[in-house]
Amino acid sequence: MPGITAVLGPTNTGKTHYAIERMLAHRTGVIGLPLRLLAREVYDRIVALRGPSVVALVTGEERIVPERTQYWVCTVEAMPEGLGADFVAIDEIQLCADPERGHVFTDRLLRARGLHETLFMGSDTMRGAIAALVPKVQFMRRERFSQLMYSGSKKISRMPGRSAIVGFSVDNLYAIAELMRRQKGGVAVVMGALSPRTRNAQVSMYQNGDVDYLVATDAIGMGLNLDVNHVAFSALSKFDGRRMRRLAPNELAQIAGRAGRYMTDGTFGVTGEAPPLEPEVVEAITSHSFTPIRKLNWRNSDLRFGSVDALIDSLEAGVEDEWLVKAREADDLVALKDLADDPVIRARASDARAVQLLWDVCRVPDFRGISHTEHANLLHSLFTDLHEHGKVREDWFARQVKRIDRTDGDIDALSKRLAYIRTWTYVAQRNGWLADVDHWRGETRAVEDRLSDALHAALTKRFVDRRTSVLLRRLKQKENLVAEVNDKGEVSVEGEFVGRLEGFRFRQDASSTPEEAKTLRTASLAALAPEFHLRADRFYNAPDTELDFTEQGGLMWGENAVGKLVKGDDILKPRVEAFVDDEAGAEVAEKVARRLQHFIDRKVAALFEPMIAMQKDEALSGLPRGFAFRLVEALGIIPRHLVAGEVKDLDQDARGSLRKHGVRFGQFTIFMPLLLKPAPTRLRLVLWSLYQGLDEFPEAPPPGLVTIPVIEGVGDEVYTLSGYRKAGSRAIRIDMLERLADQLRAQDTKGGFEANPDMLSITGMTLEQFADLMQGLGYKAERGERPKVKPTSEAEATPDGEETPQPAPESEGASEVEATPDADVPAEPEVEVFYTFTWAGFGRKGGAPRKGQGQPKGGKPKGAKGKGPRRDGGGGKAKSFSSKPPKKEKAIDPDNPFAQALMGLKDKK
Numbered sequence: 001m002p003g004i005t006a007v008l009g010p011t012n013t014g015k016t017h018y019a020i021e022r023m024l025a026h027r028t029g030v031i032g033l034p035l036r037l038l039a040r041e042v043y044d045r046i047v048a049l050r051g052p053s054v055v056a057l058v059t060g061e062e063r064i065v066p067e068r069t070q071y072w073v074c075t076v077e078a079m080p081e082g083l084g085a086d087f088v089a090i091d092e093i094q095l096c097a098d099p100e101r102g103h104v105f106t107d108r109l110l111r112a113r114g115l116h117e118t119l120f121m122g123s124d125t126m127r128g129a130i131a132a133l134v135p136k137v138q139f140m141r142r143e144r145f146s147q148l149m150y151s152g153s154k155k156i157s158r159m160p161g162r163s164a165i166v167g168f169s170v171d172n173l174y175a176i177a178e179l180m181r182r183q184k185g186g187v188a189v190v191m192g193a194l195s196p197r198t199r200n201a202q203v204s205m206y207q208n209g210d211v212d213y214l215v216a217t218d219a220i221g222m223g224l225n226l227d228v229n230h231v232a233f234s235a236l237s238k239f240d241g242r243r244m245r246r247l248a249p250n251e252l253a254q255i256a257g258r259a260g261r262y263m264t265d266g267t268f269g270v271t272g273e274a275p276p277l278e279p280e281v282v283e284a285i286t287s288h289s290f291t292p293i294r295k296l297n298w299r300n301s302d303l304r305f306g307s308v309d310a311l312i313d314s315l316e317a318g319v320e321d322e323w324l325v326k327a328r329e330a331d332d333l334v335a336l337k338d339l340a341d342d343p344v345i346r347a348r349a350s351d352a353r354a355v356q357l358l359w360d361v362c363r364v365p366d367f368r369g370i371s372h373t374e375h376a377n378l379l380h381s382l383f384t385d386l387h388e389h390g391k392v393r394e395d396w397f398a399r400q401v402k403r404i405d406r407t408d409g410d411i412d413a414l415s416k417r418l419a420y421i422r423t424w425t426y427v428a429q430r431n432g433w434l435a436d437v438d439h440w441r442g443e444t445r446a447v448e449d450r451l452s453d454a455l456h457a458a459l460t461k462r463f464v465d466r467r468t469s470v471l472l473r474r475l476k477q478k479e480n481l482v483a484e485v486n487d488k489g490e491v492s493v494e495g496e497f498v499g500r501l502e503g504f505r506f507r508q509d510a511s512s513t514p515e516e517a518k519t520l521r522t523a524s525l526a527a528l529a530p531e532f533h534l535r536a537d538r539f540y541n542a543p544d545t546e547l548d549f550t551e552q553g554g555l556m557w558g559e560n561a562v563g564k565l566v567k568g569d570d571i572l573k574p575r576v577e578a579f580v581d582d583e584a585g586a587e588v589a590e591k592v593a594r595r596l597q598h599f600i601d602r603k604v605a606a607l608f609e610p611m612i613a614m615q616k617d618e619a620l621s622g623l624p625r626g627f628a629f630r631l632v633e634a635l636g637i638i639p640r641h642l643v644a645g646e647v648k649d650l651d652q653d654a655r656g657s658l659r660k661h662g663v664r665f666g667q668f669t670i671f672m673p674l675l676l677k678p679a680p681t682r683l684r685l686v687l688w689s690l691y692q693g694l695d696e697f698p699e700a701p702p703p704g705l706v707t708i709p710v711i712e713g714v715g716d717e718v719y720t721l722s723g724y725r726k727a728g729s730r731a732i733r734i735d736m737l738e739r740l741a742d743q744l745r746a747q748d749t750k751g752g753f754e755a756n757p758d759m760l761s762i763t764g765m766t767l768e769q770f771a772d773l774m775q776g777l778g779y780k781a782e783r784g785e786r787p788k789v790k791p792t793s794e795a796e797a798t799p800d801g802e803e804t805p806q807p808a809p810e811s812e813g814a815s816e817v818e819a820t821p822d823a824d825v826p827a828e829p830e831v832e833v834f835y836t837f838t839w840a841g842f843g844r845k846g847g848a849p850r851k852g853q854g855q856p857k858g859g860k861p862k863g864a865k866g867k868g869p870r871r872d873g874g875g876g877k878a879k880s881f882s883s884k885p886p887k888k889e890k891a892i893d894p895d896n897p898f899a900q901a902l903m904g905l906k907d908k909k
Helices: 015-024 036-050 093-097 102-111 124-133 170-184 196-207 249-256 279-287 308-315 331-340 343-348 352-362 372-389 394-404 411-429 437-463 470-474 514-540 586-607 609-616 622-633 640-649 652-659 678-692 716-721 734-745 757-763 767-776 816-824 897-908
Strands: 003-008 029-033 055-058 071-075 087-090 117-122 138-141 148-154 163-166 188-190 213-216 230-233 237-239 244-246 266-271 296-298 324-326 483-485 490-493 496-502 505-508 547-549 554-557 560-570 573-578 637-639 669-671 707-709 724-727 730-733 779-787 831-839
Touching: 003 015, 003 124, 015 029, 015 036, 015 087, 015 117, 029 036, 036 055, 036 071, 036 196, 087 102, 093 102, 093 117, 093 124, 093 296, 102 124, 102 296, 117 124, 124 138, 148 279, 170 213, 170 437, 170 514, 188 196, 188 437, 196 213, 196 437, 230 249, 249 279, 308 331, 308 352, 331 343, 331 352, 331 372, 343 352, 343 372, 352 372, 394 411, 394 437, 411 437, 483 514, 490 514, 496 514, 505 514, 514 586, 547 586, 554 586, 560 586, 560 678, 573 586, 586 609, 586 678, 609 622, 622 640, 622 652, 637 640, 637 716, 640 669, 669 734, 678 716, 716 724, 724 734, 724 767, 730 734, 730 767, 734 757, 757 767, 767 779, 767 831
Parallel strands: 003 117, 003 138, 029 071, 029 087, 055 071, 087 117, 148 266, 163 213, 163 230, 188 213, 230 266, 296 324
Antiparallel strands: 237 244, 483 490, 490 496, 496 505, 547 554, 554 560, 560 573, 637 669, 707 730, 724 730, 779 831
16 A cells, blocks of 8 residues: 655754655655745756756746656646656645645645655644544654754844844845845845746855845745754734734744754844744744644535536535635635626636636736736636637737836836736646747746846845945944934934934934034935835835825825825826935835825726716717716816706706716706715815916815805805805805705795795704805895794693693792782793795895896806815915924914814814
């Protein structure tokens, strides 16, 4: 019977080396490895022993398969099935518990077998799970060749040679690499996202001694062989695809274990802002004692391809085993569900062969990492080509590859192109997907090689500098004069505060002398150089929720001003101006500006989505299309009297086509109700102000108010853009005005009518305020008084309907003489005030004259144009943007009545 052995133990026990020896003892073999980088390393080792003619390398993006292949080196996902190899090995088998890839490793644990021998290599934490799931398995325990010791926390400036500093984000790695370049002369950079060619070139610099330090992600924890004496963690938490979480002790040990080689002892510790490790964690790592793994991620491998729904159901099948847990939804299943929602794709995937093809397409990894939608669009194109033509269109494929085949740009640009070419390399590796497979495999590999070389050069140029720090030379060779930037943006030299970094601008402390200021600024800028790049990277990757625009067109990142909006070619396409110090460099300035432009473009697209969708609707033509563009120019709100003729020309079908986009044809205003919300209103005023070239922008009224005061000197257009219409001494929100108009239609406007409770409720006004508003809308309001009728309660009436006399309250000591006069004086009746409203036309009080108007459908209020409503008092100063926290209170400008009124409203709220 074939032997199955689990070779378990900590790092640096020679497990992978043992597996290679065992495989080469057989005629044929397959070994599955967790990383493309590690697969390439093992492939090179076996080729050196047996020659390239009998060794294959198969990963998602590489496929080297000689005709006389005997030994297959693969990533675990790419392992071929059904080969019938004598030997099968799976490395890092503890990844069965990984939330993203675990189900693949679990499948190999349960089903991958060699005809004569099977090996599973990994952590001892898997012993219980393997024993329960793999019958007749034998265990081999391997001890570490050297000791691993904890050395505590060290400053980066005191890091010993032959050290690897480990981080879990690109931002963190680049910042450390910048610091190491200045203090230690240079570093090599190793990340899982690098191509094997770039990674090998970087590692070669380190192994050859060109640089003495390595900055790496946890990719070095997966068996990569490096001469590292010390591993320092710059962070203890990482983002696992769903959330930030702290690494478990066994994960820390996997990485720390790379310190020490064969019989050479190694040390590990922390650096930077990483806190010291707890004693119990240190003990677990140094003694290699970890909590056993109790649950392995699993996904059904018995797939049904009869239909798309059957495939999805089989992928979502559950499992009943105490050692297995259903894996979370993987990217390939997410892509399958997205494409299944497309009726065209579902119609094409009508038989088992097409469903199988669709699943193969959905398994193309999202190397680009842009968005699920972008990835689904790519998969849609691939499946459509393969289903219609049997091949991917080569002209389209060639365009995608050519677009990426550029070696200019910075590290980020080159890294992004490398991620993109991985997609096309993966597609080229699929058998039968391209007509000329050999050509495109060679071409995509050549592009990857060119990008890899360019990235290696860029990394070396940026992070390797053998010269003594320019800063230290300028500061009279005083080596201990070092500048630092803390997480609050405070810049210090020799521990003394010298200024603050606000966004991307350095604000130097003004307390130093001119001579000191020059020296301190030189030192500060040395510290700010990496900080600018770090912040730019963090800012570029920040979610839109961290950014905002002010009502004066400023662009904020948290409390820091990072730019402002400027007028663009179109009112809906403003441009940005980034606030970045010259010392930060053009690369940082360009990255900040690009991120700000992305933010405001998305903000406009999101807040004005109904209006933009209407503008792009090709089904609209003729008069409706013209009216739609008119509405877009007005940013979604037009007083009806301004377009009365155009509205009259629209028949019901035309109006209906516009109503489908949310356009409301009100009696006073034509508008899109969704655009009256506070956020679109705020942005609408900013965009309009930019396009008008105003120095000071009108600010939106506080949200939730039905009416606001009318202030002399505030233009009519400002109230319209704010979503209000002037009416008397106040302006009413246009959607509430239309609700009021609906009430007024049912009234006798010629004979006269009184306000009912619903009208007052809609406006939230007193009767007197409502009368003033109605006069502003063109009605005549006649005030009257009448006796107030007191309602009779049931308790005060007799069964016959007569009131029951109530006894007067008795007062102790009151005499009849004192009570008699009061009883003879009749009570004065209560009076109530009422108003009678009749239509008077816009020639009367409160309304602007209008031709040909008999019934109110909106008037054109007059007012000064340009100066807008302000909440901060205005004052006529040119707008500026500060990153300082807002002041607690700002004095009200006595010359600005609108500011006073709005301040009063805020106080009431």
